[in-house]
Amino acid sequence: MxxxxxxxxxxxxxxxxxxxxxxxxxxxxxxxxxxxxxxxxxxxxxxxxxxxxxxxxxxxxxxxxxxxxxxxxxxxxxxxxxxxxxxxxxxxxxxxxxxxxxxxxxxxxxxxxxxxxxxxxxxxxxxxxxxxxxxxxxxxxxxxxxxxxxxxxxxxxxxxxxxxxxxxxxxxxxxxxxxxxxxxxxAPREVIDGYLEHRRRREDQIIDAMRSGARRPDAIVARLYQNLRAELQLLARESVLAHLVKLQGEKRACQRGDDWELV
Ligand SMILES: [Zn+2]
Structure with a gap:
């Protein structure tokens, strides 16, 4: 083609x-x-x-x-x-x-x-x-x-x-x-494997941040990303929220008001 x-x-x-x-x-x-x-x-x-x-x-x-x-x-x-x-x-x-x-x-x-x-x-x-x-x-x-x-x-x-x-x-x-x-x-397979691994790592980091007291998406973003450019702040928050919703779907996290907690 x-x-x-x-x-x-x-x-x-x-x-x-x-x-x-x-x-x-x-x-x-x-x-x-x-x-x-x-x-x-x-x-x-x-x-x-x-x-x-x-x-x-x-x-x-x-x-x-x-x-x-x-x-x-x-x-x-x-x-x-x-x-x-x-x-x-x-x-x-x-x-x-x-x-x-x-x-x-x-x-x-x-x-x-x-x-x-x-x-x-x-x-x-x-x-x-x-x-x-x-x-x-x-x-x-x-x-x-x-x-x-x-x-x-x-x-x-x-x-x-x-x-x-x-x-x-x-x-x-x-x-x-x-x-x-x-x-x-x-090399699609390598790149996809890298993506899957990146998401697994990110999920572990989010769980760690929650274990050490972060309850809200913004607090988790602050622990995960250092020196984040202002225009990317919103994207980072969406990404963290996406992980929280996934964890919720797997009954590993739940939302109470604005706070998120591990189950
Ligand atoms: Zn698009």
């Missing part, structure tokens, strides 16, 4: 160097993710398409850096079809109506086909797209090389689901992953 990287050109604290979108040319010219709709992204997409017309956009999930480009792309390529797994609350941000995708759906793309793989956790509607013949997985926000992925616990994130999704992709055993942020991942 022939793949061209088209950068979203939207760098920022949450997006790193900006979003990667991928164009698959061929009989069904397909774009993976819509980024944010910046003029420079649309220009890059037009250059990558050349004389071809965009047939389809597969949106990995409804977060703004993946989906806000849908309306501007639809305005410029009105014949393109947009598909994603529904997340009704968030999908309303777009005027556009997407065709619904479900886990296991096969979609023609380029000169081949992609399989939708539901991988919730970072977002409830999160899909990866798998190209079986070449072993390439478009992995969206499942993992980012050299960083960790935010589980927005108060905005549809779920850590238990996320760990199950990591395991699901580990079992799928792709040869390489093309993420929505950062460079291509040529």
């Amino acid at each position: 022939d793949i061209t990287l088209v950068t979203g050109d939207n760098p920022g604290p949450y997006t790193g160097a900006g979003n990667n979108t991928y164009l698959i040319p061929g009989d069904t010219p397909t774009l993976i993710d819509a980024a944010t709709g910046k003029a420079s992204h649309l220009a890059g997409l037009a250059r990558a398409l050349g004389s071809a017309a965009l047939a389809q956009v597969l949106v990995t999930h409804a977060h703004p850096d993946h989906a806000d480009g849908c309306d501007p792309i639809a305005a410029r390529w009105p014949e393109a079809v947009f598909r994603k797994m529904p997340w009704p609350d968030r999908d309303r941000r777009q005027a556009l109506i997407c065709q619904p995708l479900a886990d296991g759906d096969m979609v023609a793309a380029g000169n081949g086909a992609l399989r939708a793989v539901h991988t919730p956790g970072h977002a409830p509607d999160h899909l990866c797209f798998y190209e079986e013949t070449g072993g390439t997985l478009f992995s969206a926000d499942l993992v980012v090389l050299g960083s960790s992925v935010v589980i927005p616990s108060s905005g549809g994130g779920n850590l238990a689901d996320y760990l199950t999704s990591l395991q699901k992709i580990r079992d799928l055993d792709p040869l390489r992953m093309l993420p929505a942020h950062g460079p291509a991942i040529e």
Whole structure:
């Protein structure tokens, strides 16, 4: 499968160097993710398409850096079809109506086909797209090389689901992953194992912090992270909360008012 990287050109604290979108040319010219709709992204997409017309956009999930480009792309390529797994609350941000995708759906793309793989956790509607013949997985926000992925616990994130999704992709055993942020991942299994290990360690640290008296997410954040930049404070809190909710689901922690306690 022939793949061209088209950068979203939207760098920022949450997006790193900006979003990667991928164009698959061929009989069904397909774009993976819509980024944010910046003029420079649309220009890059037009250059990558050349004389071809965009047939389809597969949106990995409804977060703004993946989906806000849908309306501007639809305005410029009105014949393109947009598909994603529904997340009704968030999908309303777009005027556009997407065709619904479900886990296991096969979609023609380029000169081949992609399989939708539901991988919730970072977002409830999160899909990866798998190209079986070449072993390439478009992995969206499942993992980012050299960083960790935010589980927005108060905005549809779920850590238990996320760990199950990591395991699901580990079992799928792709040869390489093309993420929505950062460079291509040529050793997926190693990176996924590192992620699973990181989450286990973080959980141990949170339990230690609670054992030594931290009761509230902010207090746990203060023990876990030193010299945290202000804009990352909220993300760290969400991450700690995601662990607490997971522990609660496993009946290993419970919440009393604003306080959390180990069971
Ligand atoms: Zn996201």
